[in-house]
Amino acid sequence: MPLAVYVLGLSVFALGTSEFMLSGLLPHIADDMNVTIPQAGLLVSAFAIGMVVGAPVLAAATQRLPRRATLLALLAVFGLGQVVGALAPSYEVLFASRVVSALACAGFWAVGAAVAIATVPLNARARAMGVMIGGLSIANVLGVPLGALLGEGLGWRSAFWAVGAASAIAFAGVLTLIKPIPLPERHPRLRQELTTYREPQVWLAVVMTALAGGAVFCCFSYLSPLLTDLAGLDEGMVPVVLGLFGIGALAGTTVGGRIADAHLFGVILSGITGSAVLLAALALFGQNAPAAVVLSFLLGFTSFFTAPALNARVFNVTGTAPTLGGATATSSFNMGNTGGPWIGGLVIDAGLGYRGTAWAGAVMALAALAVVAGSLALRRRRGGDGGRPSTVVASSEQAAEVAREHTPKPAPQPAAD
Template sequence: MPLAVYILGLSVFALGTSEFMLSGLLPPIADDMDVTIPQAGLLISAFAIGMVVGAPLLAVATLRLPRKATLTALISVFGLGQVAGALAPNYEVLFASRVVSALACAGFWALGAAVAIAMVPLNSRARAMAVMIGGLSIANVLGVPLGAFLGDHFGWRAAFWAVGIASAIALVGVLTLIPRIPLPEERPVLRRELAIYRDRQVWLSVAITALAAGGVFAAFSYLSPLLTDVAGLDEGWVPTVLGLFGLGALIGTTVGGRIADGRLFGVLLSGITASTLFLAALALFASSAVLTVSLAFLLGFSAFYTAPALNARMFNVAGAAPTLAGATTTAAFNLGNTGGPWLGGTVIDLDFGYAATAWAGAGMLVVALGLVAISLRLHTASSRVVASSGPKEPGAPAEAPAAPLPESSTAAGAASAAERPQRQAPAAPAEV
């Protein structure tokens, strides 16, 4: 595996740490900025909004730009965004820095994945993506708890400075180790790719992904005050519990990625159901420190166990649009990362308490389960039509054979094209 791929993984570590670390920093940020915790939670939504807008926009805008120069510019802007956050004199500047950082993050994801794939042979694409997505998993295991630790001992701004330093290291790596990647000879046709949005299965996948992510983040975003104010744990426990969530996420990604190819809808149904039950248990037993800590690990596992299937489903139904498939999945995840914290903050503002955020998240997941059932029914009906279709009329174009794709153990793993026989899905990446 080229060293440059690991540099991209390091970059993703910085990106992922910045995206998720605020879950352990909300109380000190709220105190310092003189805002409520729900208002501080909107900083998580701000990053997610930037990802929603930036993923498809920058995926298209950078198609014809030099890959290495664009990566350099994006990681530079991201790093400067962390510095701006660390120096932010007020809430408004901090909010703006999160949006700018997210735009750069989304662009780096869209382009970095394509560069990683371009640097390795065809039979090593899944391994290359595993390294990149591994950076995100490690961010949840180490980066987020470290951010909480720094915030607890040196102030929340120290966490932003730390991510800024990691971004600078990544920048040096990009400049020195990423080779010049030639642009593809066949340029994507934007009009043809936009046609995927006429497919109702694409919109179902967007809604399912957004609800599945939002349901988890409605509670996870406020896990820190829930642990201290409801479960009665000391603030020093917050990094440990966040680390357990990340460890569960790492294990869940590995397990879900291994079985999603053959049992995609089974993973969706079982994973979302498990997350729903864990959130309900968290709402009921939030005052028990032991159960809350255990449920944080289990919730990390179930949420990321589902992620590979969520990614794969989008690539299956939008396989004709490799440029926008990954960007659409990224946008869908971050729609959830926007809506979840907003809903959780609304519940808190209505004086239902921090534990009620878990009920709100469970409600979102119940809706997601209903949409999965609808998608499965449509998929089954479509498969029967394809299987029973007779010979094509003379002169009609032949369908491409549906060959299975390489199995990936990452959240960006592509599922078997047999799930959608009329369309072969490329092994393209997407963020979690």
């Protein structure tokens, strides 16, 4: 892996901490802002909506801008969004700060993923995405539990200040450790790239990714009150369980990233099936504290086990759209991160309790498996992923050519940025 990929992964740590840390802060935010927990849960959806919208828009808007400068600008906006969130006097301001932060986060993901994919061979795409997603896993291992601890000891606003500091460190890392990245010799043609969305496999990849992510976040977004109200755990134990979820996520990302390039659909099917079983088990046995703890760890593993493969799948079927490929992957995951907490809130408001969020997640996972089966059936019927070579990469040689066109070339002068 090139150094740039690891630096991007470390930067994603700050972004991921902000995206996921609310799962341990919802009760505190709800009390301070005088809103219900489902309303506080909409802050998770607000971030995800910003990611869905921001990824394609910013990927298109920044396609002709220097890559490193774009990454730095997005990190700066993201950090300012955390500061505004920490100072927010009302729920509405906090909501707006989450959307702005999400837009910057989405742009970083889209640009960063495109850079990571373009700097590695075709058969290392899932590993490269595994490194970036590893930043999310570390965010779950360290960032989310630490955010919950800060929320317990110093108030939820201190967690936002901490993420702002982490984003400043990420800014320094990108500035000092990633060299100026010249633009591709051939500028992307967005109108041509948009034709890739005529391909059914692209939409099947988007839907399976959204459902797989939504299944987990439907429950995970409300894991803190589930653990305290249903399982009866003390609030002080919540950061520990969130840390276990993160350890499982890191292990899942590591294992999934290593084998997904060779067994992509096998990883997707087994991971989503595992998540469906574990969510159903959490619904059935969540009132038992030891069971809830163990199931939270295992759910972290299965949910992130599939992430590198799902990312690589999106990139594979959008192979001739390198500008929009990263944006499509980012938007797909965050469609699930938007819908999952929203559905979970509806379930809670309907009187089904926090146990109901796990049942709803299990149903979404089963729907994701049905979409995966449909994608495989279409693939077998066609003898490949696409019927039109112009929209889907039909061979490894063609994919390599696309990658070469968009791989940064050595700059004639160091002032390329």
